[in-house]
Amino acid sequence: KAGVTQTPRYLIKTRGQQVTLSCSPISGHRSVSWYQQTPGQGLQFLFEYFSETQRNKGNFPGRFSGRQFSNSRSEMNVSTLELGDSALYLCASSSGTSGTGELFFGEGSRLTVL
Amino acid sequence: QKEVEQDPGPLSVPEGAIVSLNCTYSNSAFQYFMWYRQYSRKGPELLMYTYSSGNKEDGRFTAQVDKSSKYISLFIRDSQPSDSATYLCAMSVSFGNEKLTFGTGTRLTIIP
Numbered sequence: 751k752a753g754v755t756q757t758p759r760y761l762i763k764t765r766g767q768q769v770t771l772s773c774s775p776i777s778g779h780r781s782v783s784w785y786q787q788t789p790g791q792g793l794q795f796l797f798e799y800f801s802e803t804q805r806n807k808g809n810f811p812g813r814f815s816g817r818q819f820s821n822s823r824s825e826m827n828v829s830t831l832e833l834g835d836s837a838l839y840l841c842a843s844s845s846g847t848s849g850t851g852e853l854f855f856g857e858g859s860r861l862t863v864l
Numbered sequence: 865q866k867e868v869e870q871d872p873g874p875l876s877v878p879e880g881a882i883v884s885l886n887c888t889y890s891n892s893a894f895q896y897f898m899w900y901r902q903y904s905r906k907g908p909e910l911l912m913y914t915y916s917s918g919n920k921e922d923g924r925f926t927a928q929v930d931k932s933s934k935y936i937s938l939f940i941r942d943s944q945p946s947d948s949a950t951y952l953c954a955m956s957v958s959f960g961n962e963k964l965t966f967g968t969g970t971r972l973t974i975i976p
């Protein structure tokens with residue numbers, strides 16, 4: 751069974767630009783969550799989508815947005831990039847109903863903002 | 865102050881030693897506690913999952929939760945070089961909640 755796939759794996763942007771990251775969850779999983787990982791803050795929850803609806807949202811500014819498609823694939827977008835947005839963005843999928851806390855993470859998209 | 869505090873290490877121990885990793889938290893609403901392991905350049909993977917207070921054992925790994933002290937631990941017995949990774953504690957407030965609050969992670973190296 752294929753794992754969670756994130757694209758692109760690495761990207762470099764400049765301040766003020768916008769970026770779109772993509773995530774394909776494990777087949778059959780309906781929940782996709784996004785996390786930002788930085789050395790100082792660790793993993794921080796951005797948002798979660800379940801069956802195309804945002805079910806949970808973290809404490810990030812409105813520049814961070816996401817969506818989920820009918821095939822459960824998800825994208826997140828960051829507009830007006832700032833230097834502090836440099837991070838590893840991790841996507842995780844789950845059934846969304848098991849309640850075990852088991853999220854299956856992808857390898858991440860590493861964003862560098864110059 | 866962060867909701868979940870975790871000593872970032874790094875922690876280096878010889879092969880075969882017992883490793884103790886810990887997290888403290890401030891939000892008494894946390895009910896579900898997890899430990900994830902993250903190898904370099906990989907995403908985290910779930911190691912252990914526990915609900916409320918108590919112990920849970922899985923092979924060489926034991927997770928402990930003390931809700932009265934807001935303290936959780938992960939013990940690794942007979943540590944192996946393959947255990948070298950970053951260990952992240954994570955918590956959530958409700959069943960089926962994919963919103964996890966993570967510690968910053970402890971980097972562990974097992975020396976052969």
